[in-house]
Amino acid sequence: MSPLRPALSAFYLRRPRPKEVRKLCCPNCGEAIEVSQKAFSARCPRCTHPLSIKDFDLEQAIDGELSTMGQVRLGPECRMTGNIHCAQFTNQGQFRGKAVVYGPIEIEGHSLTKGELIGHSLLVRPGARMLAKVSVGPKASQARDCPPVQAKLTNVPLHPPPLKPTLRLRESPVAG
Numbered sequence: 039m040s041p042l043r044p045a046l047s048a049f050y051l052r053r054p055r056p057k058e059v060r061k062l063c064c065p066n067c068g069e070a071i072e073v074s075q076k077a078f079s080a081r082c083p084r085c086t087h088p089l090s091i092k093d094f095d096l097e098q099a100i101d102g103e104l105s106t107m108g109q110v111r112l113g114p115e116c117r118m119t120g121n122i123h124c125a126q127f128t129n130q131g132q133f134r135g136k137a138v139v140y141g142p143i144e145i146e147g148h149s150l151t152k153g154e155l156i157g158h159s160l161l162v163r164p165g166a167r168m169l170a171k172v173s174v175g176p177k178a179s180q181a182r183d184c185p186p187v188q189a190k191l192t193n194v195p196l197h198p199p200p201l202k203p204t205l206r207l208r209e210s211p212v213a214g
């Protein structure tokens with residue numbers, strides 16, 4: 039066996055570059071899908087369900103609804119009240135509402151989570167405050183609510199606070 043010449047060994051040692059893919063799970067049929075990390079949209083090869091992929095990195099206060107097949111990260115300064123549909127959810131801030139995640143959920147330390155979490159897996163780091171109903175499993179988020187179609191964020195209160203009555207029409211009877 040003759041040793042490889044330096045130039046040749048360099049050639050043989052070069053490995054193919056890993057493809058940058060994003061692993062998703064079809065919200066409609068559950069099919070595991072791999073799409074390019076650069077793709078903004080895709081279709082499920084099995085059921086042709088359209089997937090809109092956009093990552094959201096939020097630092098502000100939000101009262102509304104967020105839907106995407108990308109990743110959602112609530113930063114330490116983010117306070118969100120509302121509903122989230124996404125493929126991956128990380129909470130580093132404060133979240134109150136319902137998150138349906140077609141993938142992993144990560145709850146970071148010093149974060150606050152109240153409401154309902156549904157996802158494929160859940161990681162809660164020490165120091166996180168959580169008061170939530172949780173459903174976790176590979177099919178937990180399947181066939182829940184309306185699957186996300188458009189990557190969009192609406193910053194509109196879903197449940198506006200009720201108007202305070204200015205005039206009390208009838209006094210409630212006092213017990214006893």
Ligand SMILES: [Zn+2]
Binds near residue numbers: 064065067
């Ligand atoms: Zn599908």
